[in-house]
Amino acid sequence: MPKKHTDVLIIGAGLAGSLLAWRLLQTGQKIQLIHHPSITSASRVAAGLINPVTGQRLVLQKNIDQLLASAHQLYRQLGEEFNQPFFFKKTMLRTLQSKKDQAAWKKRQRDPRYQSYLSNMEPSQCEGQQTVIQQHQTGYLDTNTLLNSLHRYFQQKQSMHSLVFDSHDLQIHHDHIVWQEIRASQLILCQGWRGMHCNFFSYLPFQPAKGEILTLSTSDILPKHIIHQGKWLLPLNHKAFKLGATYQHQNIDEKPSEAGKQELLKALISMGMAQKNITLKQHQAGIRPNTLDKQPFLGMHPKYPSIGIFNGFGSKGSLLIPWYAQRMAQYLEHQTPLPSHADIQRFSCA
Numbered sequence: 509m510p511k512k513h514t515d516v517l518i519i520g521a522g523l524a525g526s527l528l529a530w531r532l533l534q535t536g537q538k539i540q541l542i543h544h545p546s547i548t549s550a551s552r553v554a555a556g557l558i559n560p561v562t563g564q565r566l567v568l569q570k571n572i573d574q575l576l577a578s579a580h581q582l583y584r585q586l587g588e589e590f591n592q593p594f595f596f597k598k599t600m601l602r603t604l605q606s607k608k609d610q611a612a613w614k615k616r617q618r619d620p621r622y623q624s625y626l627s628n629m630e631p632s633q634c635e636g637q638q639t640v641i642q643q644h645q646t647g648y649l650d651t652n653t654l655l656n657s658l659h660r661y662f663q664q665k666q667s668m669h670s671l672v673f674d675s676h677d678l679q680i681h682h683d684h685i686v687w688q689e690i691r692a693s694q695l696i697l698c699q700g701w702r703g704m705h706c707n708f709f710s711y712l713p714f715q716p717a718k719g720e721i722l723t724l725s726t727s728d729i730l731p732k733h734i735i736h737q738g739k740w741l742l743p744l745n746h747k748a749f750k751l752g753a754t755y756q757h758q759n760i761d762e763k764p765s766e767a768g769k770q771e772l773l774k775a776l777i778s779m780g781m782a783q784k785n786i787t788l789k790q791h792q793a794g795i796r797p798n799t800l801d802k803q804p805f806l807g808m809h810p811k812y813p814s815i816g817i818f819n820g821f822g823s824k825g826s827l828l829i830p831w832y833a834q835r836m837a838q839y840l841e842h843q844t845p846l847p848s849h850a851d852i853q854r855f856s857c858a
């Protein structure tokens with residue numbers, strides 16, 4: 509007999525599972541959250557950058573106003589709840605490196621939608637001959653500190669457990685599931701890239717991408733802003749900074765590699781940082797839960813209506829998850845339709 513009855517059982521306590529759990533608790537739902545520290549989480553590797561305009565073509569994220577408002581509101585609320593800031597605003601200076609970059613910038617300068625996100629640098633601040641532009645409404649989420657706070661909170665409520673989920677142990681009934689000692693009306697899988705191996709949702713087109721990132725310290729003076737020159741440098745305090753990230757679709761694993769490290773350190777030279785004054789503190793690797801159509805995966809399984817997924821936030825979890833977690837919570841509680849671009853009904857399950 510199951511001992512714990514809950515509304516929603518969530519598997520995975522990265523940013524997706526943890527922020528969904530928080531949203532559900534806020535609306536009075538009962539949750540149980542399962543993760544295992546031995547199963548790595550991309551959220552623990554991520555730099556947490558929020559950047560509304562990305563890629564060589566300088567593309568503005570769709571629905572950016574809603575996404576940013578939701579992220580700022582949630583991270584502010586969590587900051588007040590746990591009495592410490594988690595999100596830090598920081599302007600980004602971006603060097604336009606290719607002809608493609610330059611052409612995109614010419615076009616974007618005439619587009620009013622971009623005005624609050626991109627601007628020219630004063631010529632005196634530009635680096636040599638290269639064009640440098642400013643990106644606004646950028647910053648970073650301290651994902652590790654946030655997850656530590658949230659996990660302590662869930663543990664105090666006896667809502668979080670360190671267990672490995674295996675779907676073979678699952679009993680599926682028409683209006684609930686039972687897993688180990690937990691009976692839940694709904695089961696939501698938030699397993700990051702490992703979701704692609706879960707037998708319920710392996711039909712969804714995941715496109716995982718490995719990334720590596722370095723945490724370094726320096727005796728040099730660090731720039732005040734985030735620097736973006738293909739690779740980015742994120743100054744954390746007067747001595748430490750993060751440098752990232754590599755991007756790899758083939759032969760992916762979660763191991764930091766020498767090649768990844770060298771690729772990142774090489775980028776430092778073009779950023780004008782002397783390598784001799786630098787100490788490597790940490791070298792991490794993780795796998796981003798990217799999707800083929802670049803949209804998240806939200807919704808319930810077509811054959812098992814009490815089993816759902818909340819996943820596929822790719823390289824933009826810090827920006828996307830707050831708004832989608834709200835939509836997912838409303839869907840689970842009130843059946844409010846999901847945004848069609850993110851609803852997994854767009855794919856057929858054979």
Ligand SMILES: Cc1cc2nc3c(=O)[nH]c(=O)nc-3n(C[C@H](O)[C@H](O)[C@H](O)COP(=O)(O)OP(=O)(O)OC[C@H]3O[C@@H](n4cnc5c(N)ncnc54)[C@H](O)[C@@H]3O)c2cc1C
Nearest residue numbers: 520521522523524550551556557673700719794824825826
């Ligand atoms: C190098 C790198 C840099 C990045 N930089 C940024 C950035 O600057 N900005 C940004 O927004 N995003 C960035 N990302 C992407 C970001 O990490 C993801 O969008 C986000 O963290 C995904 O969160 P998630 O909760 O879906 O997955 P994850 O964080 O991977 O969480 C998955 C969870 O599922 C659990 N789990 C899986 N299987 C099981 C099981 N069988 N049993 C129990 N638990 C299980 C894991 O333990 C974990 O808790 C980066 C990613 C990488 C790799």
